[in-house]
Amino acid sequence: MLVGAIEAGGTKFVCAVGNESGEVLDKVTFPTSDPKETLQHVYDFFSSYNISSLGVGSFGPVDLDTTSSTYGMILNTPKLRWKEFQLLEHLTKHFSIPVHLDTDVNAAALGEYMYGAGKDVSSCLYITVGTGIGAGFVNNGKTYKGKSHPEMGHILVQKHVDDDFQGVCPSHGACLEGLASGPAIEKRYGQKGHLLSNRIDVWEIEASYLAQAIMNYSLILSPQRVIIGGGVMKQERLYQLIRKAFTNLMNNYIDVGDIEQFIASPKLKDEQGVKGAIALAIEKGR
């Protein structure tokens, strides 16, 4: 059995053909342009394969409420050409096979859960810290959706005492994404993160925000593992700084087991999204 997978990102699309073991057999990446042109690339890629179902991890906000009249639609995105585009409907019409839609970060979480750093646990949270901050939660093999879908990157945390930066979130200013995303670091220090590797103060502050966020997520969702990825986490030292800050903040309030295991790095490099989309296709397509 072959299945199709789409990681539909705001800047690039990744399409892949996979098998029941979650292996990627063929893959293509292209920049996201307008919906028509982008979907034409998608259709071209899959045209030589006989796929039996399709999994899609999409940028958002995308309506995942199956009872909603706009289910499967990209809602109020700043990418104006995609605003109110009926992604699910277009794909379903073209392929005439089951199409299983989720958010990009839920798909990435599912990929790590099925085939990566969450393979040995029954629930995990996957956080991506890049241009934005997002998180997806998988519990007993299912991605968590809620009423619409969670937007965990925008939670509020305490300001660091040495940080008087006002934040970059257009909606909330100093929410987590406003304080700790890649663009927040760039704006606060006037330089991109990869040029700040030697500034330990930068990563102490960054770690304190991410540790607070992980504390809040853990107190609310109680996951068995937290996996953190995304561009900013290329600063490898962040993992230890976050573990240390988390341990201090949590003060043994809940037992998370071995902290090295609890706060982990991803195992699928840049393939968690597309592998998660394969998992969506397999699981639901059967």
Place this chain on the structure above:
Amino acid sequence: MLVGAIEAGGTKFVCAVGNESGEVLDKVTFPTSDPKETLQHVYDFFSSYNISSLGVGSFGPVDLDTTSSTYGMILNTPKLRWKEFQLLEHLTKHFSIPVHLDTDVNAAALGEYMYGAGKDVSSCLYITVGTGIGAGFVNNGKTYKGKSHPEMGHILVQKHVDDDFQGVCPSHGACLEGLASGPAIEKRYGQKGHLLSNRIDVWEIEASYLAQAIMNYSLILSPQRVIIGGGVMKQERLYQLIRKAFTNLMNNYIDVGDIEQFIASPKLKDEQGVKGAIALAIEKGR
């Protein structure tokens, strides 16, 4: 069919006999003393009824991990006589009927969801703001547990600009419970909350913390409704202050619908816990 319900609190126990419609047919309340004496009261009350299953909402921390060797045990509580007491085992042995255990706040959440302010939605969060702060989440009829169980009252939020209080949480100082529980109000102002009704500044700060918490819970869990109860919420004006602060903070980032419906008061007065325990008994007992 008759079922039994126990709301096992740290200061008082409530036992009830209910029917399949969730109605309370008989009820008794007594102070919590040591485990032996307390359970004797429980056994005496139920001895004249032929109950087919039992639901229990317990104070904690209680181990709800069915795979754990201490499943059903009250863990590391400051109430020393209850520490490591095997509540579930004792009840199961005595009654020889199915016993369904959950946390006190999950039971309260389930009570409101089934019979109260959450009757018309498919998911709701119930928050209690009293001596401590806790929250329980019900999604599609099931209480949410996670790896151990959530401890949502201890999340971190931003300090209010006019608040230099250091908080009362023994573990975290200025976590939500440390800043916004009844004892936090009493310590900050040197007076119990019910004597501060006229101090609008008190309730503005209180509302700002609770609104932040509801923002975080909503971004993570995406519930359809949030119900707030507990002693501190007897300050009725808090509901409007919280709704206003939440609306400002969230800044339309996610659509929660009508805010009056989204942030609601409980409908079961002080019976949500015991009614939730009845629901636990019914649902799982069948």
